[in-house]
Amino acid sequence: xxxxxxxxxxxxxxxxxxxxxxxxxxxxxxxxxxxxxxxxxxxxxxxxxxxxxxxxxxxxxxxxxxxxxxxxxxxxxxxxxxxxxxxxxxxxxxxxxxxxxxxxxxxxxxxxxxxxxxxxxxxxxxxxxxxxxxxxxxxxxxxxxxxxxxxxxxxxxxxxxxxxxxxxxxxxxxxxxxxxxxxxxxxxxxxxxxxxxxxxxxxxxxxxxxxxxxxxxxxxxxxxxxxxxxxxxxxxxxxxxxxxxxxxxxxxxxxxxxxxxxxxxxxxxxxxxxxxxxxxxxxxxxxxxxxxxxxxxxxxxxxxxxxxxxxxxxxxxxxxxxxxxxxxxxxxxxxxxxxxxxxxxxxxxxxxxxxxxxxxxxxxxxxxxxxxxxxxxxxxxxxxxxxxxxxxxxxxxxxxxxxxxxxx
Amino acid sequence: xxxxxxxxxxxxxxxxxxxxxxxxxxxxxxxxxxxxxxxxxxxxxxxxxxxxxxxxxxxxxxxxxxxxxxxxxxxxxxxxxxxxxxxxxxxxxxxxxxxxxxxxxxxxxxxxxxxxxxxxxxxxxxxxxxxxxxxxxxxxxxxxxxxxxxxxxxxxxxxxxxxxxxxxxxxxxxxxxxxxxxxxxxxxxxxxxxxxxxxxxxxxxxxxxxxxxxxxxxxxxxxxxxxxxxxxxxxxxxxxxxxxxxxxxxxxxxxxxxxxxxxxxxxxxxxxxxxxxx
Ligand SMILES: Cc1ncc(COP(=O)(O)O)c(C=O)c1O
Numbered sequence: 001x002x003x004x005x006x007x008x009x010x011x012x013x014x015x016x017x018x019x020x021x022x023x024x025x026x027x028x029x030x031x032x033x034x035x036x037x038x039x040x041x042x043x044x045x046x047x048x049x050x051x052x053x054x055x056x057x058x059x060x061x062x063x064x065x066x067x068x069x070x071x072x073x074x075x076x077x078x079x080x081x082x083x084x085x086x087x088x089x090x091x092x093x094x095x096x097x098x099x100x101x102x103x104x105x106x107x108x109x110x111x112x113x114x115x116x117x118x119x120x121x122x123x124x125x126x127x128x129x130x131x132x133x134x135x136x137x138x139x140x141x142x143x144x145x146x147x148x149x150x151x152x153x154x155x156x157x158x159x160x161x162x163x164x165x166x167x168x169x170x171x172x173x174x175x176x177x178x179x180x181x182x183x184x185x186x187x188x189x190x191x192x193x194x195x196x197x198x199x200x201x202x203x204x205x206x207x208x209x210x211x212x213x214x215x216x217x218x219x220x221x222x223x224x225x226x227x228x229x230x231x232x233x234x235x236x237x238x239x240x241x242x243x244x245x246x247x248x249x250x251x252x253x254x255x256x257x258x259x260x261x262x263x264x265x266x267x268x269x270x271x272x273x274x275x276x277x278x279x280x281x282x283x284x285x286x287x288x289x290x291x292x293x294x295x296x297x298x299x300x301x302x303x304x305x306x307x308x309x310x311x312x313x314x315x316x317x318x319x320x321x322x323x324x325x326x327x328x329x330x331x332x333x334x335x336x337x338x339x340x341x342x343x344x345x346x347x348x349x350x351x352x353x354x355x356x357x358x359x360x361x362x363x364x365x366x367x368x369x370x371x372x373x374x375x376x377x378x379x380x381x382x383x384x385x386x387x388x389x390x391x392x393x394x395x396x397x398x399x400x401x402x403x404x405x406x407x408x
Numbered sequence: 409x410x411x412x413x414x415x416x417x418x419x420x421x422x423x424x425x426x427x428x429x430x431x432x433x434x435x436x437x438x439x440x441x442x443x444x445x446x447x448x449x450x451x452x453x454x455x456x457x458x459x460x461x462x463x464x465x466x467x468x469x470x471x472x473x474x475x476x477x478x479x480x481x482x483x484x485x486x487x488x489x490x491x492x493x494x495x496x497x498x499x500x501x502x503x504x505x506x507x508x509x510x511x512x513x514x515x516x517x518x519x520x521x522x523x524x525x526x527x528x529x530x531x532x533x534x535x536x537x538x539x540x541x542x543x544x545x546x547x548x549x550x551x552x553x554x555x556x557x558x559x560x561x562x563x564x565x566x567x568x569x570x571x572x573x574x575x576x577x578x579x580x581x582x583x584x585x586x587x588x589x590x591x592x593x594x595x596x597x598x599x600x601x602x603x604x605x606x607x608x609x610x611x612x613x614x615x616x617x618x619x620x621x622x623x624x625x626x627x628x629x630x631x632x633x634x635x636x637x638x639x640x641x642x643x644x645x646x647x648x649x650x651x652x653x654x655x656x657x658x659x660x661x662x663x664x665x666x667x668x669x670x671x672x673x674x675x676x677x678x679x680x681x682x683x684x685x686x
Contacts (some may be wrong), residue, residue, distance in 0.1 A: 017546060027515060027542040029471045029565040030429025031592050034574060173477055174467065191593035194568050232624050290516045290542065291468060303489040306467045 018207020023323035083377035084241035086277035097389035106220030123178035127201030132166035134202025142166035195245035196307025202245025203322030206293030246322035246386035269311035270325035270338035312341035314363035360389030429636035430458035434645030438488025456678020464513030473596030501534030537561030596646035599625035629680030636684035
């Protein structure tokens with residue numbers, strides 16, 4: 001489906017040093033540099049190797065269950081009374097979210113590099129579960145770093161990881177959430193440079209991770225394009241996706257970046273509101289800085305100290321965002337908006353009752369924004385939303401909140 | 409005696425004349441508060457430190473273990489900022505022209521401050537060198553090149569994972585000295601063996617004429633002495649920070665013995681280093 005990139009294509013980044021404009025790069029300690037250069041060399045070779053591609057596609061189809069359906073959400077379309085809404089159903093993937101798309105790719109790369117010990121960070125636990133799953137499948141040792149706060153609020157995923165044979169390290173430094181889990185995973189990796197491969201779960205970290213994770217997730221957008229052409233005979237008008245680090249959004253958006261008639265909207269977590277100090281909207285409320293190996297928009301104070309993010313959704317509770325998003329934000333190619341915890345909760349409940357799909361809290365953010373725009377768009381306008389995860393993991397945390405709001 | 413890289417060069421020249429290695433001490437600016445930090449800094453030359461690695465506190469110190477993470481947190485809780493850090497350097501420099509101060513930390517606070525403004529203010533305060541953990545040679549244009557242009561030393565970390573092929577890249581644009589990180593890991597982790605350190609220093613010396621200092625995992629006067637036998641300097645961080653921590657009250661505040669306990673420990677390290685080649 002992919003057409004060759006035009007001369008002024010937005011799909012050719014990053015440059016050889018991992019920069020998207022001023023964003024991205026490799027801001028890591030010297031101990032890690034040789035490791036990420038190894039990963040880069042191995043990934044560059046794998047990309048060109050048909051055998052690697054064949055193996056990746058085999059697991060996508062037979063293990064993950066791809067392609068995921070593109071589903072016309074008819075009852076929600078009727079409910080909002082405007083544009084047509086389609087869901088890209090990545091919540092139907094094995095393990096219940098888009099995270100496995102990337103994990104299988106990186107695990108195959110690790111295998112190629114002869115590494116059998118895997119490290120991962122996780123917020124919502126979906127990336128941790130996906131990594132634990134791939135490690136069981138490929139007979140690898142798995143250690144997952146997870147903020148202690150997230151261990152509490154995403155307990156079902158902690159249990160799944162343990163069942164799959166992974167060791168979960170609760171992280172109590174800093175704010176005890178995703179940012180700190182990533183710090184700890186990087187610290188651990190520095191101490192095991194010879195044996196371990198770090199599978200990063202989103203389009204962040206030092207080069208080549210943002211590009212590599214995007215490439216592995218791009219299957220979402222490539223499929224959506226083909227499926228939409230089949231269903232409607234044309235491209236969609238608008239794509240909407242939630243943003244934590246930004247991998248499900250990059251995966252959906254990237255194949256459409258040069259289709260300039262397609263509007264792209266990323267939805268950040270607005271927490272209690274972006275005018276409070278409790279949110280995770282790094283593009284809306286942050287400014288460029290350097291953390292976790294790349295330059296990107298970050299929530300930070302005047303002194304350059306990183307602020308604690310807040311979101312009801314553990315998967316979005318991160319004070320940064322992938323560097324390619326920062327670049328697309330400054331170019332204006334993608335519009336970034338935010339929705340609050342409460343709006344996401346209402347969308348969660350609505351999707352459950354209208355479509356019989358319990359969404360994860362992360363895509364509930366995307367749906368909340370869809371709800372704000374759909375009614376005002378014409379009936380022949382087509383919106384595709386990435387339903388990137390299912391909500392089983394959130395049930396325990398959500399029920400008391402819905403009861404308190406009288407929504408249950 | 410020059411400031412910046414000149415002060416570092418002068419220090420190593422005088423150490424060579426004395427026929428001994430130097431002791432570098434790491435403390436975090438503002439740990440546990442600005443006044444105590446100023447008193448520690450002021451007392452370090454008298455306690456036998458030859459050089460200070462002055463930590464610029466950061467919320468997310470990716471290469472540091474729990475001890476130095478907590479030191480950063482104590483400092484930030486006490487209101488320390490990069491501006492405040494430079495003010496401490498300036499205060500110290502008014503009473504001492506001889507001991508090099510190396511600012512050590514992470515890039516984001518500097519980037520946020522603005523690279524040019526930071527270099528101007530840091531040199532004006534009397535800082536001589538920078539160790540910025542998350543700026544490898546691949547990102548030299550950010551801070552390293554502008555710093556070198558202004559005679560601010562840029563000291564690079566070489567690690568056990570820096571092989572012979574990569575070493576020249578790490579040593580290009582390095583000035584002042586080379587900091588050999590003795591263990592692949594974070595600060596406060598296990599110690600490397602003497603043989604490994606000796607081998608690593610010899611390897612580095614084949615590639616550079618710069619002084620080589622060794623840090624990470626040096627906790628005792630004996631270990632400092634062992635390193636001082638083979639390297640141009642021994643750098644102690646976590647153990648000193650632990651001495652500070654051990655003297656604090658239940659709320660992490662300084663007590664009457666914080667300065668004396670910490671400087672007392674530094675004296676034992678200095679005795680180790682000074683006696684090493686005797
Ligand atoms: C279902 C789901 N969606 C989204 C995210 C956020 O990550 P990203 O922005 O990389 O897609 C997560 C992260 O845990 C998730 O589990």
